[in-house]
Amino acid sequence: MAHAHKLEIFRGLVKFKSNTQKIWGVLIFLTIVTAIEVVLGIYKPESLMAKFIGMKILNWIFIILTLVKAYYITWDFMHMRDEVKALRRMVVWTAIFLILYLIFILLQEGGYIESIYTTGYIKTDF
Amino acid sequence: MSNTVVATEIEGKAWGGGNEPLKASYGKMMMWFFIVSDALTFSGFLAAYGFSRFKFIDYWPIADEVFTHVPFLHGQELPMIYVAFMTFVLIMSSVTMVLAVDAGHHLNKGKVTIYMFLTIIGGLIFVGSQAWEWATFIKGDFGAVQTKGGNILQFVDADGHRVALRDFVVGEHTERTEHGRENGLWFVEEGTLPTYTVEEVVSGLEAHENILVRTQLLNEHGEKTVLSRAESLKQLKNNGTHVVEGANLKENEYGSPLFADFFFFITGFHGFHVFSGVIINIIIFFNVILGTYEKRKNYEMVEKVGLYWHFVDLVWVFVFTFFYLV
Structure with missing residues (x-):
C-alpha cells in the first residue's frame, strides 16, 4: 500500500527520504529539546529569572519548548500532518480554545485568592 | 489516507459506516474525539494545579528539591535526572510505536511484532519508574x-x-502504645x-x-x-x-499538602493511562502475532492504539513541564 506521507519538517527546511527516517529525525529533535529543558531546569541561569508578563522568562521558555514538543508529537507521530485540514482544525482548535479559557479562569481566581491571603486579615503563618 | 478496513458489508452504505467524512475512518475519528475530551480532562487537572499554586504562590514547594533521587544512587542529589530519563523512555516508546504503524502500512508482520513488543517494554519501564518515584515520595527523606x-x-x-x-x-x-480498635472506641484507629x-x-x-x-x-x-x-x-x-x-494525602514533609495531593492525582491518573495503554498494546500485540490484521490486509488497529499511546506521551510532556520544571 502506498501512503502519501508529507516528509518535510520545519516548513520544508529539512526533507527526509522516507517516513522511517523522518521518525528518527523527529526523535533526535525532541531529545535535544528535552535535554535543553533539563539543563536549564538544573542550572536555572540567573539571567532568565527576570519577570516577563507576570512569569519568569525561564518558565516562558519551558512552556514554549513544551508546545514545540507537543506540536511535533501530534504532527509527526500522530500523523496530523497527513490528515485533511478540517479534521486538524476540528481537533486542535477545539482543544486550544477550551484549554485557554480554563487556564484563564482558574489562574485568575487563584491569583485573586492569593491577594486576599496576603492583603486581607487571614493569618496563614503560625 | 486511504487505509480503510476492507469490510464489504459497509461498502456503499452512507449511513452504515461506508462514508468517510474528513477522509478518516470511523475508528480513527472516534479515537481523535476521545483524545480531545481526555486532553480537556488532563487540562482541567493541570489548571487546578495551577490554581492551587497561584493561591500559595509564595509557599509552594520547589520541585527540584523534592525529586532528587535516582535508583541505585543513594544519598546523591540529582534533581530531574530520573524524570528526564522517564520522559526519554516514553518518547522512545512513542518512536517504536510509530515505527510499528509504519511497518503496518507496508504489511510487514515481523517488524510490527518487534516494534509493538519494544513499545510494551518501554511502557512497562515507565510504569515501574513511576511506582518507584511514588514509593520514594511517600517514604520521604528528611522529615x-x-x-x-x-x-x-x-x-x-x-x-x-x-x-x-x-x-x-x-x-x-x-511508653506510648498505639491506640487500637480493641481498647476504646472500636471505630477509631490510629496510624x-x-x-x-x-x-x-x-x-x-x-x-x-x-x-x-x-x-x-x-x-x-x-x-x-x-x-x-x-x-x-x-x-x-x-x-x-x-x-x-514522608507524604500522604493529608500532610507531607515537602510543604503544602496540596502539592502531594496533586502529585498523586495527576501522575496517578497519567500512570493509569499508561497502564491501560500497555494492556491495550498487549492485546493488539497478540492480534498481530495471531495474524488477525494480516488476514484483514490492514493494520489500522495498530494505528488507532498508536494514537492513544502517543497521546499518553503528549500528556506526559505537559506533566513534566508543569510539575517538575516550572
Whole structure:
C-alpha cells in the first residue's frame, strides 16, 4: 500500500527520504529539546529569572519548548500532518480554545485568592 | 489516507459506516474525539494545579528539591535526572510505536511484532519508574515538623543544606502504645506514630548549635526562608505540633499538602493511562502475532492504539513541564 506521507519538517527546511527516517529525525529533535529543558531546569541561569508578563522568562521558555514538543508529537507521530485540514482544525482548535479559557479562569481566581491571603486579615503563618 | 478496513458489508452504505467524512475512518475519528475530551480532562487537572499554586504562590514547594533521587544512587542529589530519563523512555516508546504503524502500512508482520513488543517494554519501564518515584515520595527523606497553622518547618545546617531528623534528633525510649480498635472506641484507629516527638526534636535542635529552621516562605530569590537561631527555637517551641515523615494525602514533609495531593492525582491518573495503554498494546500485540490484521490486509488497529499511546506521551510532556520544571 502506498501512503502519501508529507516528509518535510520545519516548513520544508529539512526533507527526509522516507517516513522511517523522518521518525528518527523527529526523535533526535525532541531529545535535544528535552535535554535543553533539563539543563536549564538544573542550572536555572540567573539571567532568565527576570519577570516577563507576570512569569519568569525561564518558565516562558519551558512552556514554549513544551508546545514545540507537543506540536511535533501530534504532527509527526500522530500523523496530523497527513490528515485533511478540517479534521486538524476540528481537533486542535477545539482543544486550544477550551484549554485557554480554563487556564484563564482558574489562574485568575487563584491569583485573586492569593491577594486576599496576603492583603486581607487571614493569618496563614503560625 | 486511504487505509480503510476492507469490510464489504459497509461498502456503499452512507449511513452504515461506508462514508468517510474528513477522509478518516470511523475508528480513527472516534479515537481523535476521545483524545480531545481526555486532553480537556488532563487540562482541567493541570489548571487546578495551577490554581492551587497561584493561591500559595509564595509557599509552594520547589520541585527540584523534592525529586532528587535516582535508583541505585543513594544519598546523591540529582534533581530531574530520573524524570528526564522517564520522559526519554516514553518518547522512545512513542518512536517504536510509530515505527510499528509504519511497518503496518507496508504489511510487514515481523517488524510490527518487534516494534509493538519494544513499545510494551518501554511502557512497562515507565510504569515501574513511576511506582518507584511514588514509593520514594511517600517514604520521604528528611522529615519535618508541622505547625499549628499547617505549615512545614524543615531543618538546614549553616550552609543551607538539608538535615534529616535522624541526624540530630535522639529518639528516647517512651511508653506510648498505639491506640487500637480493641481498647476504646472500636471505630477509631490510629496510624503509625512518627519516629520522634516534637519535644525530642526541640531538645535535638537545642543541642546542635549549627542547625536552623527553614520555613515554606519563598524569598525574592525564589529560595526558602531560613530563620535565625533564636527565631528557629521560638517557632519550633511555640508552634510545632507533630513530626511529619514522608507524604500522604493529608500532610507531607515537602510543604503544602496540596502539592502531594496533586502529585498523586495527576501522575496517578497519567500512570493509569499508561497502564491501560500497555494492556491495550498487549492485546493488539497478540492480534498481530495471531495474524488477525494480516488476514484483514490492514493494520489500522495498530494505528488507532498508536494514537492513544502517543497521546499518553503528549500528556506526559505537559506533566513534566508543569510539575517538575516550572
